[in-house]
Amino acid sequence: MRASLIQIAVEEGESVESRRLRMASLVRDQAGSDLVVLPELWTTGAFAFEEFGSAAEPLRGPTHEVMAKAASDAGAWLHAGSIPERAPDGTLYNTSLVFSPTGESVATYRKIHRFGFDKGEAVLMGRGEELVTVRLPDTTLGVATCYDLRFPELFRGLVDAGAETLVIPAGWPERRRAHWTLLARARAVENQAFVLACGTAGTHAGVPQAGHSIVVDPWGEVLAEAGAGEEVLTVEFDPGKVAVTREQFPALKDRVL
Numbered sequence: 001m002r003a004s005l006i007q008i009a010v011e012e013g014e015s016v017e018s019r020r021l022r023m024a025s026l027v028r029d030q031a032g033s034d035l036v037v038l039p040e041l042w043t044t045g046a047f048a049f050e051e052f053g054s055a056a057e058p059l060r061g062p063t064h065e066v067m068a069k070a071a072s073d074a075g076a077w078l079h080a081g082s083i084p085e086r087a088p089d090g091t092l093y094n095t096s097l098v099f100s101p102t103g104e105s106v107a108t109y110r111k112i113h114r115f116g117f118d119k120g121e122a123v124l125m126g127r128g129e130e131l132v133t134v135r136l137p138d139t140t141l142g143v144a145t146c147y148d149l150r151f152p153e154l155f156r157g158l159v160d161a162g163a164e165t166l167v168i169p170a171g172w173p174e175r176r177r178a179h180w181t182l183l184a185r186a187r188a189v190e191n192q193a194f195v196l197a198c199g200t201a202g203t204h205a206g207v208p209q210a211g212h213s214i215v216v217d218p219w220g221e222v223l224a225e226a227g228a229g230e231e232v233l234t235v236e237f238d239p240g241k242v243a244v245t246r247e248q249f250p251a252l253k254d255r256v257l
Contacts, residue, residue: 113150
């Protein structure tokens with residue numbers, strides 16, 4: 001299976017509309033990949049809290065439309081990262097969009113763990129309530145977003161729901177980059193699953209981003225890692241390794257809690 005993680009730079013001076021079209025072009029360029037993954041809140045920047053309200057869009061708004069077409073053009077499964085969604089009742093959510101290779105919307109995920117410690121995203125956005133998995137021909141994706149990475153219980157729930165590949169778009173800050181790498185590897189090891197974690201480059205609202213998107217195998221080995229700048233990280237991996245790992249070292253069967 002071939003996956004491409006698009007680590008786009010989010011910088012001031014580029015409009016949401018321009019970045020949306022640029023991202024669509026980058027997705028189309030990944031024709032030949034089975035799965036393409038985008039970062040969290042790439043339309044605005046994960047730390048541009050003051051822009052969430054003005055940039056929020058309905059679930060089937062302009063980003064949905066452009067990304068559906070890009071997925072179809074690329075002929076790839078597309079985890080289109082997340083957008084600031086405005087629900088019909090006015091509530092904002094940090095919502096991920098997943099499309100099939102024909103451009104069909106197959107899943108949405110509203111981020112469960114909101115970052116901010118009683119400010120920022122934590123107070124501006126509503127909390128999601130549902131775990132989301134997506135069945136692909138060769139693997140089942142478990143969907144999470146950024147700050148979710150710090151909460152292992154969520155990933156246990158995804159594994160119980162059949163997840164074999166954990167996909168995590170993020171807008172992770174540079175000052176905690178060591179945690180990003182550590183937690184991505186931990187989630188892979190403890191769940192005996194692949195982890196595809198896609199972050200952003202650039203600076204959001206004055207907060208330098210970590211970049212360093214990463215792909216980790218079920219033994220915790222890093223298969224590929226990006227640098228700090230804008231980059232497309234492409235890797236080939238064997239989804240069958242999950243079943244083999246879980247059979248060879250059946251730790252999940254010994255769970256008590």
